[in-house]
Structure formats: C-alpha cells, structure tokens
Amino acid sequence: MTETLSPSRYRADSAGFFGEFGGADLPPFLAEPIAAVAEAYIEAAQDPEFQDQLQALLSRYVGRPSLLYFAENLSEELGGARIYLKREDLNHTGAHKINHCLGEALLAKRMGKKKLIAETGAGQHGVALATAAALVGLECEIHMGAIDIAKQHPNVVRMELLGAKVVAVEEGGRSLKEAVDSAFAVYASAPDEYFFAIGSVVGPHPYPSMVRDFQSVVGREARAQILQAEGRLPDVLVASVGGGSNAMGLFDAFLEDESVRIIGVEPAGEGLDGDRHAATMTLGTPGTLHGMKTKVLQDADGNASSVHSIASGIDYPGVGPQHAHLEQIGRAEYVSVTDEEALAAFQLLTRKEGIIPALESAHALAQAIKLAPSMPRDGIIIANLSGRGDKDVDFVAERLRG
Structure with a gap:
C-alpha cells in the first residue's frame, strides 16, 4: 500500500x-x-x-487484481496503437x-x-x-x-x-x-x-x-500486467481527472519511467470559450480550495467558479495538488475533452467491445481514441476504465434522444 x-x-x-x-x-x-x-x-x-x-x-471482497483488457476490436477500428483498458469497472461496486x-x-x-x-x-x-x-x-x-x-x-x-x-x-x-x-x-x-x-x-x-496510496494498487497491477502481456511498458497512460484519484492511482507506479507519457483528461464540457466546463488544469490559476493550495477555476475575488460536465464525478473547480505539481514540473500533461467527444467515446466502446463505460471514464477513452491512429501499430496505450456506465445509461439515452 x-x-x-x-x-x-x-x-x-x-x-x-x-x-x-x-x-x-x-x-x-x-x-x-x-x-x-x-x-x-x-x-x-x-x-x-x-x-x-x-x-x-x-x-477477497473487491476482486483484485482487476483485469487489464486488450480492446482488440476498438484498436482495429481505429488503427495505430494497441489500446488496453484497466478494468476498474469490474470491482465490487463498479468503480475504483x-x-x-x-x-x-x-x-x-x-x-x-x-x-x-x-x-x-x-x-x-x-x-x-x-x-x-x-x-x-x-x-x-x-x-x-x-x-x-x-x-x-x-x-x-x-x-x-x-x-x-x-x-x-x-x-x-x-x-x-x-x-x-x-x-x-x-x-x-x-x-x-x-x-x-x-x-x-x-x-x-x-x-x-x-x-493516492490507497489507489496506487491500480498502477502497480497495470505495470506488472502490461509487462507480462507485452514484455514492455506502455507508451502512453490516459485517465480522467476531476479531483484525480483514478488518475493518480494509475500514474503513480509509472512516474519514475520517463519513457511513459502521462496524460490526464479533464472535462471541456460545452467548450472552453464559455463557462460551461470544468477544465481546471487548462484554465485554472493557483488558489486555495477545500484546505489545499492547488489550481482552481475562480473569479477575480478568488471564489470558485461554477463548473459543468456531462460526467458528475469530474465537475469540480479544483484538482488534486499532486496533479498541479506534476504539470508544473513537466512530468504529466493535461488535456480536455468535450461532452460530445466523451459521449461519442461512450458509444464507440459500447458497440465495439460490449463494455459500457462511466461517462467519467469516457473522457479518458476519448483521448485514447484521438491518439491511437497517430501512433505506430506496435504502440501501447493504457486507459483507466475507472467505472462502469450502468449509472449513466438513462441519462445518456435521454441525451441521445434529445
């Protein structure tokens, strides 16, 4: 631990x-x-x-280790890199x-x-x-x-x-x-x-x-599993970031491996040109929130801004301070994905692999989907599938009907 x-x-x-x-x-x-x-x-x-x-x-209770699954159909559909999913959705209670x-x-x-x-x-x-x-x-x-x-x-x-x-x-x-x-x-x-x-x-x-320490089991398992499956470390890790627990859980075991590119994916919501997003790492500034100094989406008076994401678990105006530090020292990079991109990734994984992801996880998937075609066919991406999408299906169905 x-x-x-x-x-x-x-x-x-x-x-x-x-x-x-x-x-x-x-x-x-x-x-x-x-x-x-x-x-x-x-x-x-x-x-x-x-x-x-x-x-x-x-x-004995959660069912660890969780599976590291090669998403063969999705990888073939996209071309380029091989996409592996760390299946935290298979844990008891359905998430990390x-x-x-x-x-x-x-x-x-x-x-x-x-x-x-x-x-x-x-x-x-x-x-x-x-x-x-x-x-x-x-x-x-x-x-x-x-x-x-x-x-x-x-x-x-x-x-x-x-x-x-x-x-x-x-x-x-x-x-x-x-x-x-x-x-x-x-x-x-x-x-x-x-x-x-x-x-x-x-x-x-x-x-x-x-x-982070309690979640670090995710990365330790993934590191051992990819070495067993592929004989080498991945090229890229991707995970969604709101507060950032599933991401730090995956990233922690690979921080010392400078060859591994680490990408956190936050919600761009309805776009970064308005205020309907939660892109703290992209647009936030240093401030204090909930007892920590970190990057915060805030107004001129230092009050936390209202935020939005299609995924309830990552619509937060701050971020874990270790993420802010990793960005500052250049060890990790942070990008944003819109609601529509996450929704498209949700549907693509469901139809190609028969796996319904949480909308939070779909943000990480959307970034993997963007990256894979531009990488060589022997490239490896690990995306953290932080939760299952049972909780989201009614909301997604209503959104798609709309």
Missing part, C-alpha cells in the same frame, strides 16, 4: 506540499482533528496487520472508489470513530463508502448535489439500501463542490464523532497522499 514507487520529488513533504501545491490551510478548530488523521494514517501505513487486512479485503473507501473505513474504525461522512458527485464514491461502512459496521452520511441526485438516481437508491443517509445539497451550483462544502460543515460541527472520508486526492494533508 505504501511502497515507494517514485522518487521523492513526486512525494509531498512533511507539511503535505508537492512543490508549491498542497498543504493544510484550515481553521484552528479543524487543524487538530485533521492532524490526528495524518498521525493515524502514518501509524497504519507502517502496521503490517492493517496492511494485511486491507490487502485481504481488496483480494472502493479501493480507498475500504482504506478510509478501516482507518476510521482504528481511530474509534462512529460515523463516516463524505461528498459524492456521480455517486460512485458514495456507494463505495456506504458499502465499506456496512462491511465494517459504521454509520454513513453522504452529501450530494441536487443536480447529481437527479442524474444519478440509481446510485442514490444503492446508498440508501446500504444504510447510508443521503443529504441533498441545494445551495449554489448544487453539484460536487457544494457537496464537499456541505459535508465539511457537518464534519466541522462534530469532528470527534465523524471521520471525513474524502473521495479523491484533494483536500488538506494527508488526504491527497493517503487516497
């Missing part, structure tokens, strides 16, 4: 900074409880019993989120907490956390923007069936950013009772590092 796969320049310092990004910018009443999480995580990361318990659940939710639930139990609280956008983090809470015997409260509740109703039902309390957030843009604000406010009122289980590599230290 905590094996160091990359040089120290890719890791946060003791204060949680990746270069100039990260840290823990918190009011005094939250500084102590968040510091307690950091201390507990450091201890758990060095505890073989904790690691063994987590690895056992990942294997279960990887860190189990880790956070075990850590909460270790700290003696009674309740898990979190935000969710597409609902996959909420479902995974509610699942982990049921498994380890904790209460669970999920805050979700009202717009996302309407778009992702099946996941709301799943959370409630699992015993979670789902809180609809009606303020502001009624999406992921407001859900984070709402959940943080409740946590701040009773930090001794709750464990805040952040759903991505965002927030104050230690969350960006902790969630």
Whole structure:
C-alpha cells in the first residue's frame, strides 16, 4: 500500500506540499482533528496487520487484481496503437472508489470513530463508502448535489439500501463542490464523532497522499500486467481527472519511467470559450480550495467558479495538488475533452467491445481514441476504465434522444 514507487520529488513533504501545491490551510478548530488523521494514517501505513487486512479485503471482497483488457476490436477500428483498458469497472461496486473507501473505513474504525461522512458527485464514491461502512459496521452520511441526485438516481437508491443517509445539497451550483462544502460543515460541527472520508486526492494533508496510496494498487497491477502481456511498458497512460484519484492511482507506479507519457483528461464540457466546463488544469490559476493550495477555476475575488460536465464525478473547480505539481514540473500533461467527444467515446466502446463505460471514464477513452491512429501499430496505450456506465445509461439515452 505504501511502497515507494517514485522518487521523492513526486512525494509531498512533511507539511503535505508537492512543490508549491498542497498543504493544510484550515481553521484552528479543524487543524487538530485533521492532524490526528495524518498521525493515524502514518501509524497504519507502517502496521503490517492493517496492511494485511486491507490487502485481504481488496483480494477477497473487491476482486483484485482487476483485469487489464486488450480492446482488440476498438484498436482495429481505429488503427495505430494497441489500446488496453484497466478494468476498474469490474470491482465490487463498479468503480475504483472502493479501493480507498475500504482504506478510509478501516482507518476510521482504528481511530474509534462512529460515523463516516463524505461528498459524492456521480455517486460512485458514495456507494463505495456506504458499502465499506456496512462491511465494517459504521454509520454513513453522504452529501450530494441536487443536480447529481437527479442524474444519478440509481446510485442514490444503492446508498440508501446500504444504510447510508443521503443529504441533498441545494445551495449554489448544487453539484460536487457544494457537496464537499456541505459535508465539511457537518464534519466541522462534530469532528470527534465523524471521520471525513474524502473521495479523491484533494483536500488538506494527508488526504491527497493517503487516497493516492490507497489507489496506487491500480498502477502497480497495470505495470506488472502490461509487462507480462507485452514484455514492455506502455507508451502512453490516459485517465480522467476531476479531483484525480483514478488518475493518480494509475500514474503513480509509472512516474519514475520517463519513457511513459502521462496524460490526464479533464472535462471541456460545452467548450472552453464559455463557462460551461470544468477544465481546471487548462484554465485554472493557483488558489486555495477545500484546505489545499492547488489550481482552481475562480473569479477575480478568488471564489470558485461554477463548473459543468456531462460526467458528475469530474465537475469540480479544483484538482488534486499532486496533479498541479506534476504539470508544473513537466512530468504529466493535461488535456480536455468535450461532452460530445466523451459521449461519442461512450458509444464507440459500447458497440465495439460490449463494455459500457462511466461517462467519467469516457473522457479518458476519448483521448485514447484521438491518439491511437497517430501512433505506430506496435504502440501501447493504457486507459483507466475507472467505472462502469450502468449509472449513466438513462441519462445518456435521454441525451441521445434529445
């Protein structure tokens, strides 16, 4: 879980900074409880019993390792590079989120907490956390923007069936950013009772590092699997980026391999020439959001902008600070994909491979589809299929009819 796969320049310092990004910018009443999480995580990361318990659940409960699948039909259709999909959609609960939710639930139990609280956008983090809470015997409260509740109703039902309390957030843009604000406010009122289980590599230290460590199993598996399948490393990695947990999970094991091109794909929404997008890495500027310094889509007064994406899980006005750092030092690049491009990729994969991807994952697929024809036929792309699209089919059908 905590094996160091990359040089120290890719890791946060003791204060949680990746270069100039990260840290823990918190009011005094939250500084102590968040510091307690950091201390507990450091201890758990060095505890073989904790690691063994987590690895056992990942294997026997989640179903890891997930498949690295050669998308032969899609590759043949496009010409050029061979496209492999890291099938996180095959995990129990249908996405990569279960990887860190189990880790956070075990850590909460270790700290003696009674309740898990979190935000969710597409609902996959909420479902995974509610699942982990049921498994380890904790209460669970999920805050979700009202717009996302309407778009992702099946996941709301799943959370409630699992015993979670789902809180609809009606303020502001009624999406992921407001859900984070709402959940943080409740946590701040009773930090001794709750464990805040952040759903991505965002927030104050230690969350960006902790969630990355829990997700790093994705990249470790993919690295071993592609070496076994092809006898060499891939040329390109692609993964969708909102907060960026699935991307950091894949990227982490390859950071030291300078020959591997690393691409994060964020939502261009309805286009970058307006304000209906969530292209933080492309158009954002340094700022502070949710306890971290990172790149933020913000107005002249430093207030986070309203954002949009067809994919609820990545419509966030910030990004994980490690992503901002990787871009700054030139180790990773970040591009954007429109709603229409993601929707086209969703349909193409479904029809060519019989795999229905999450709309979040379809952003990564869209970039792979762009790249593959321009690469040689022995080129290799790994795209992280971070979740399955069951949650999106009704919304997509309505969109296509429209």
